[in-house]
Amino acid sequence: MCPIMKSSASRFNKCLYFSANALARKVEKIATDSWKQVDLSPSHAYLLLTVIEEPGVQPGILAAELQLTPSTITRLIEKLEQKKLLVRTSEGKLTNVYPTPKSKELYPKMKTCLNDFYQACTGVTGEGEIKRMTQHINKLNDKLTG
Amino acid sequence: MCPIMKSSASRFNKCLYFSANALARKVEKIATDSWKQVDLSPSHAYLLLTVIEEPGVQPGILAAELQLTPSTITRLIEKLEQKKLLVRTSEGKLTNVYPTPKSKELYPKMKTCLNDFYQACTGVTGEGEIKRMTQHINKLNDKLTG
DNA sequence: TCATTTTATTTGTATATACAAATAAAATGA
DNA sequence: TCATTTTATTTGTATATACAAATAAAATGA
Numbered sequence: 413m414c415p416i417m418k419s420s421a422s423r424f425n426k427c428l429y430f431s432a433n434a435l436a437r438k439v440e441k442i443a444t445d446s447w448k449q450v451d452l453s454p455s456h457a458y459l460l461l462t463v464i465e466e467p468g469v470q471p472g473i474l475a476a477e478l479q480l481t482p483s484t485i486t487r488l489i490e491k492l493e494q495k496k497l498l499v500r501t502s503e504g505k506l507t508n509v510y511p512t513p514k515s516k517e518l519y520p521k522m523k524t525c526l527n528d529f530y531q532a533c534t535g536v537t538g539e540g541e542i543k544r545m546t547q548h549i550n551k552l553n554d555k556l557t558g
Numbered sequence: 559m560c561p562i563m564k565s566s567a568s569r570f571n572k573c574l575y576f577s578a579n580a581l582a583r584k585v586e587k588i589a590t591d592s593w594k595q596v597d598l599s600p601s602h603a604y605l606l607l608t609v610i611e612e613p614g615v616q617p618g619i620l621a622a623e624l625q626l627t628p629s630t631i632t633r634l635i636e637k638l639e640q641k642k643l644l645v646r647t648s649e650g651k652l653t654n655v656y657p658t659p660k661s662k663e664l665y666p667k668m669k670t671c672l673n674d675f676y677q678a679c680t681g682v683t684g685e686g687e688i689k690r691m692t693q694h695i696n697k698l699n700d701k702l703t704g
Numbered sequence: 705t706c707a708t709t710t711t712a713t714t715t716g717t718a719t720a721t722a723c724a725a726a727t728a729a730a731a732t733g734a
Numbered sequence: 735t736c737a738t739t740t741t742a743t744t745t746g747t748a749t750a751t752a753c754a755a756a757t758a759a760a761a762t763g764a
Contacts, residue, residue: 423608423623428679428688429589429600431695434625436582437721438702440750443575454575455750462569472712477569479580484751486714505712505759533574537701542574545698549577552691555683556584583751586720601720618742630721632744651729651742710761715754722749731740 439533446529450521455480457522459488460511463498464519468508585679592675596667601626603668605634606657609644610665614654 424430443454452460458478463469471489475482489509492498497515501508534542570576589600598606604624609615617635621628635655638644643661647654680688 423611424604427604427676428692428695429585429604429675430625431692431699432578432582432585434699435695435702436578437625438699439575439578441722442702453749458570458573458575465569470712471714479576479583480750481752482713483715483753487751490714502713505757507713529575530573537698541698545694546574546577548691548694549574549581552683552687553577553580553584556581556588587752599719616742617744626720627722628743629723629745633721636744648743651727653743705764707764708762710759712759713757715756717753717755719752720750723747724745725747726745727743729740729742732738734735734737 442532443529446532447525449525449528450518452522455484456488456492457525459485460492460497460515460518461522461526463509464511464515464522467510471507471509474509588678589675592671592678595671595674596664598668601630602634602638603671605631606638606643606661606664607668607672609655610657610661610668613656617653617655620655 440454447454447457450457455478459474462474462477466473471482471485474480474489475485478485480488489498489500492515493500496512497518498512499510501510586600593600593603596603601624605620608620608623612619617628617631620626620635621631624631626634635644635646638661639646642658643664644658645656647656
């Protein structure tokens with residue numbers, strides 16, 4: 413590869429498929445590092461945060477908020493239940509998810525992780541650019557969902 | 559959820575982790591649809607395209623160009639070998655990957671898929687915005703790579 | 705009121721990808 | 735020149751996620 417090329421340069425760097433995937437993987441890695449202190453993967457962490465902040469939230473709501481499918485939400489909840497970080501109660505077809513004392517105890521540390529992640533991102537290119545970027549991506553997301 | 563909220567709106571829509579992942583999954587889905595005509599997943603398709611255009615390319619080069627790890631490249635190659643779409647030859651520690659007649663025959667159809675994907679993306683928000691977006695993402699990717 | 709449809713969740717299974725370790729060849733340098 | 739280090743690739747295993755089907759409860763409407 414030509415040494416002047418930056419890392420994203422390739423036959424496909426014009427292609428949104430590559431750019432979007434590469435970005436997601438890199439951000440995933442930064443997030444994974446940030447959440448290591450509490451021994452949670454990013455998606456488990458965000459789900460748990462949501463449950464702590466909205467006790468009793470239902471899986472369907474979690475799916476909508478985290479933009480994941482219901483089946484993925486079920487799998488994440490199962491794992492966190494095993495770790496005694498949350499509990500499920502069922503009534504009819506509805507399920508409510510609640511934090512446990514253990515996870516509530518973890519909450520301040522999780523806030524720190526969230527902040528660490530944000531710092532790690534803004535450290536690379538500056539707060540303004542990350543915010544703008546995130547907004548742009550959100551707007552595109554909305555259009556692609558439409 | 560407040561009905562005025564757009565789909566990306568949630569407690570975390572300020573978070574690059576969510577935005578980047580959600581975008582990647584949506585783009586992945588559009589790409590998957592585009593490549594269905596040739597019965598290939600997007601990553602298999604892009605790898606195969608690269609091999610057809612650079613016969614003899616080595617796995618390490620593919621990893622760099624497609625921004626995937628070498629182990630993922632090996633796995634993709636194995637699958638495409640099974641489908642008789644490419645072959646590997648080894649000499650010492652180096653491996654060369656070549657297209658087969660079958661894959662060369664597929665090439666024009668693949669070009670069509672590539673174009674379909676591009677049309678599907680630009681159809682949503684316009685060609686200019688997709689190009690700008692992709693460039694911005696690439697720039698951020700480069701910074702995150704260090 | 706009860707058959708039908710819709711909604712919420714879970715289960716079975718598959719795909720995409722990565723990390724760490726293994727393998728094996730090539731390059732290096734004392 | 736040969737022991738050590740580096741490089742390229744593969745293998746074993748794990749994680750994140752989705753789709754389709756199953757389940758089961760609730761809502762609907764004739």
